[in-house]
Amino acid sequence: MAEEVSSQMNSLSISETNPSSSATISLVSGDDIVFKVEPTIAKEMETVQSFIDETDGKITTIPLPNISSHDLPYVIEYCEKSIAGKITKEFEAEFVKKLNNEEVKELFLAANYLNIKKLLDFLSQVIADRIANKSVEYVRRYFGIENDFTPEEEAKLREELAWTFTGVDPDDEDEN
């Protein structure tokens, strides 16, 4: 992990040349795009903050190889709202309206990786709402889960639970 970090750092030394950037934190997405954020934003991201703390604040460029430049702005936007105390139901509804299920999952993984509890809780609820009425097959595909039941076991489970298999939405409905 340490090697990975330092190699990322070398390739991104350009972000440290600006003296006025010393107060800001540079977050580097997996596809090498630099996002400069206020230290207060970094505080919201526990993973980032603990990295800064470990190095006594000397390192202000944080590579986030697991997070793409597509997802990182959403994460930053949520953290900014959170600091401002402006996380409302309306904001959250707007926030996820533009995200498809795959994007929600990627942000969920990002929030987990960055350890942003509020965002993680919120996205967990979004995913829960979106998959609740989906088929078992959809849930498996969505989370990349392999079915490890034998066909006999699965048939038995489904038979026992036949009365709950009502009102499943079509799988393709969400790909909007």
Added chain:
Amino acid sequence: MVGLVEGLTVVVVAIRILARVPFYIHLKLEVVCRSWKAAVRSPELSKYDKKLFHLRIFWITLPVLPSKIRHLAHYGVASISGKLFVIYGGSDVVDPPTGDHDGCFATDKVWSYDSIEFTNCRKTIPQAEIYDPEKDFWSPILDLHRNHNSSYSGIVIGGKRNVLHQEMSTVQVLDNAGASWDQTDADLPFISCQDPVTLLTGITFATKSSPETGIFFPRSFAHSIMETEKSM
């Protein structure tokens, strides 16, 4: 599909999601894989559930019961340990030309999320049974003083079991130690046991189709109120 990242196991994700879907979805999600099945039954999920309880203040429609019986009637429901039990009565469908019942006066089914079945019989019986959800076991308790060919409602007030008969205004109370059934001397003013009876903070509310709602204070409860007032 993106694979799960390090530190986020299938079970952890499962619990996060399961805690936030309506609980009747849990059964469906058990079929996803062994880890999800384990998550549904894990103590971690119930802990999570309690924390998120405030998110669940809304009414939901439960899935249709797996019964083939039409016009299900005289059934009982109970909520124990977070599970809803539906204890079957029978069908009150009458075939108009013949006057025959649907062939199902009483069934022996008890549905819960563990789909447990028990035996029962068709006659009016004075026996009462108590169910222990921890041990998943029914055990008999003392027979009722009187039995009557009508429906019963049972409720627990202050640790005592109360049995109300339809079309009878008396209530039989089993004391907590199970030593004897007592008949209350306070008759119910107007309710019959056919009407829904519920228990709210120690007071019985019986509602009926008419606008009245009966509130029944069992003697022990009235005593405890008086004692509380004295000590205040």
